Amino acid sequence: MGWMTMSYIMIVHPAILHVASERSGIGLAPLVTTTALSAAFGSLLVGLSTNTPFGLMPGMGLNAYFSYGVCKALGLSYQKALSCSFVGGAVLLFLCLVGACDRIVNYLLSDHLKKAITAAIGLFQAMIGFQVMGLVVDSPDTLVTMVDLTAWQVNAQVYLAIAGLLLISALLVGARMPGAMLVGVLLMAAFSWLTGLSPAPYALFDAPSFEAVFQVDFSGWWPGSPELPGLATGAVVMLFVCLFDIAGVAHGLQSAAGIPAAEQHSSSIIGAAASATIVGALLGTSPIIVANESSAAIIEGARTGLSAVVMSVLFLFSAVIAPVLCAVPRVATAVPLVIVGAFMMAPCRYICWDDLRVALPAFLTMTVVPFTYSIHGGIIAGMFVDHFLSLVTRPSRKELSSIMVHSPVCTPMESRYDSPYV
Secondary structure, eight states: OOHHHHHHHHHHHHHHHHHHHGTTTOHEEEEEEEEHHHHHHHHHHHHHHHHOOOOOOOOOOOTHHHIIIIIIISSSOOHHHHHHHHHHHHHHHHHHHTOOHHHHOOOOOOOOHHHHHHHHHHHHHHOOOOHHHHHEEEEEETTTEOOOOOOTTHHHHHHHHHHHHHHHHIIIIIIIOHHHHHHHHHHHHHHHHHHHSSSOSSSSOOOOOTTTTOOHHHHHHHGTTTTHHHHHHHHHHHHHHHHHHHHHHHHHHHHHTTOGGGGGOOOHHHHHHHHHHHHHHHOOOEEEOOOGGGGHHHHTTTTTTTHHHHHOOOOOOGGHHHHHHHHSOOHHHHHHHHHHHTTTTTTGGGOTTTOHHHHHHHHHHHHHHHHHTHHHHHHHHHHHHHHHHHHHHHHOOHHHHHHHOOSSOOOHHHHHHHHOOO
């Protein structure tokens, strides 16, 4: 069950990475292989080392930052962006080994800013999804605008994406189907193949391609390099986004699995994800995180690492069906970006929007990220205003902890895990 809800990553993630890798001549098939291998390694490692039923996979949002934020905005190559991922993972593993992760999570960012960062990344990848769908286009007057939907023949793929969005939404909300995003994407792809909108796969199975393995390039890390500031920025953002994401998801999933707080292995799980990120960079992919979708396995009764080991085996099998996955049109892979972006907005309900001390830095983080195409820009803006306001108002730690709003109807745990997809 866990693999079914995570398997859409095998289609969506390579399509996002290909935006960065195509300049280096690396096609989709090697990226399918590296996605499968990295998810298989991470899931196996966390299952064996922590005995928890969690799947690990390349992080949504982080992969968008890798391709659009690091490679496109900062102008780094795919190979050098991999070095950012490697360095970020190595530093995260070091922090985990010295026991500093909990301190950083608890003291560097306020709770409302952590939640705002999650929502900001959701908006960022939704914006990318709308662009890939062709629904949002450039405008000389308003920067961006909606495409002309009356041009039926020109915008056939836009209508396919809209239909896919409605279909997956119906499967998620109405049928509550495990693997709804994978089913929806494959149905969109099949329709595209049958109607000639995109070429059909040339085969069902093929030997894995390892062209993306060991592509990481550390040549820009020497002192005085003109690329060093961009590399350092990319590594730091990946480090902190990974840390806060993994820590939050690991705590929530362990609580959902009924593991008492005293017996939770958050530090070990962060260490496993950091190790998988290092290996993933060598394999050719962006950072690895704990998948929210693992909650589907927990809901079905998974409580041990055996579930993670099974996910690992299934991901390995996915590497041999690259011809099918590579033939999926990019417009079909854009729809999950929008839907996952909606999932990532859930923490907003626990931000006290009536308190400007909380609302202003949270709002700036959530708006600067998508409007500037810069995750690190939004995080820096939010942190700067948050610390500035803390100096101006000087609230006590007790006051800061009391400003979080919890709905009397839905607790944080219920809101996050009442669906196997969130």
